Amino acid sequence: MDDETRARRERCHTFVHGDGLVRPADLLAGIGHDPVPDVYGDGGVVADLESTVAQLLGFPAAVFLPSGTMAQAATLRVHVDQRPSRTVLWHPMCHLATHEGEAYARVHGLTGRAIGERQRLLTRADLEAVAEPPGAVLWELPQRDLGGELPAWDDLVDQVGYARERGAAVHLDGARLWEASAGYERPLDEIAGLFDTAYVSFYKGIGALSGCCVVGPADVVAQVREWRRRLGGTLFAMWPAAASALNALPERLAEMPARLAHARAIADALGAVDGVRVLPDPPQTPMMHLLFAVSEDRFTANARRLAEDEGIWVWPEPMPTDDPGVVRCELSVGRATCRLDAPRVAEILAALCA
Structure with a gap:
């Protein structure tokens, strides 16, 4: 975001996406009063967060890391180092394959193999079509690039069971597991408990640093902790980010069912708006993708007009699609979204197609 766009956002008073404009002071306030510092990741509020998350997700151990890029590739490496195959199966839109500069291969020597199709969820048939024995299989819940779509619960259980039968480790990319719990109407530990390991993020959905x-398992987590040090992730003082997450978790988790209900109300309201399509419809988690029947230039001009004339911030520019007359945006339903009733959100989004 350039300086001009950032200044335009600063002047807005209404935000549609996520938690809206969150200032550094807001994040620092979320740290709370007098947290006990760690020393190189040991003790203090870092240990408290690890214990809390392990209990929430129903596992014996947890380790705090500064980034998901570091966390997931290291976890998958630990799994495949214990198996004859270094191949990891995942969806074509897996974050490790699309956003991490091939760190899984260049740093950890893993072979990533995309299976299935980009525009749908994984199926058991996709797994069965792979003759090569995998070392690990990764599922992302919800599938962000499909608008937060979730596989049917019984299908997921069947897929994970099949992968285990083949001797593969099963890992959950649960960056938005908090949202998936609302969508499945199942507790976090029941969902995470399907897998050998799970990763969760604290700035997505939770809104922490x-x-x-x-x-x-304790032995796997201990090895991931060693990889954290090898990769430079054991910082001298990790307590601010950990305290921010620990303080935010209870309230944000309690909000997820209401966020999901609001997402579905917005989708219902958009049903009467020409030129806007919701994916998936209805939303399965407190997020969705929106397809706008408008060119990229027109969308950008309309978004700028909303910001300058009405003080409403949406997205400064959309994601392109294969159709030059259609663009895509991701709407994460957060605290700012929930301050607007569904008809008002639909009215704002309709203006982007003007």
Whole structure:
């Protein structure tokens, strides 16, 4: 975001996406009063967060890391180092494959193999079509690039069971597991408990400072902790991010069912708006993708007009699609979204197609 766009956002008073404009002072206030510092990741509020997350997700151990890019590749490496195959199966839109500069291969020597199709969820048939024995299989819940879609619960259980039968480790990319719990109407530990290990993020959905946790068996988590040090992730003082997450978790988790209900109300209201399509419809988690029947230039001009004339911040520019007359945006339903009733959100979004 350039300086001009950032200044335009600063002047807005209404925000549609996520938690809206969150200032550094807001994040620092979320740290709370007098947290006990860690020393290089040991003790203090870092240990408290690890214990809390392990208990929430139903695992014996957890480790706090500064980024998901570090966390997930290291976890998968620990799994495949214990198996004859270094191949990890995942969806074509897996974050490790699309956003991490091939760190899984260049740093950890893993072979990533995309299976299935980009525009739908994984199926058991996709797994069965792979003759190569995998070392690990990764599922992302919810599938962000499909608008937060979730596989049917019984299908997920069947897929994970099949992968285990083949001797593969099963890992959950649960960056938005908090949202998936609302969508499945199941507790966090029941969902995470399907897997050998799980990763969760604290700035997505929870709205905390950066950082994440990996949960799993004590021996696996201990090895991930060693990889954290090798990769330069054991910082001298990790307590601000950990305290931010620990303080935010209870309230934000309690909000997820209401956020999901609001997402579905917005989708219902958009049903009467020409030129806007919701994916998936109805939303399965407190997020959705929106397809706008408008060119990229027109969308950007309309978004700028809303910001300058009405003080409403949406997205400064959309994501392109294969159709030049259609663009895509991701709406994460957060605290700012929930301050607007569904008809008002639909009215704002309709203006982007004008």
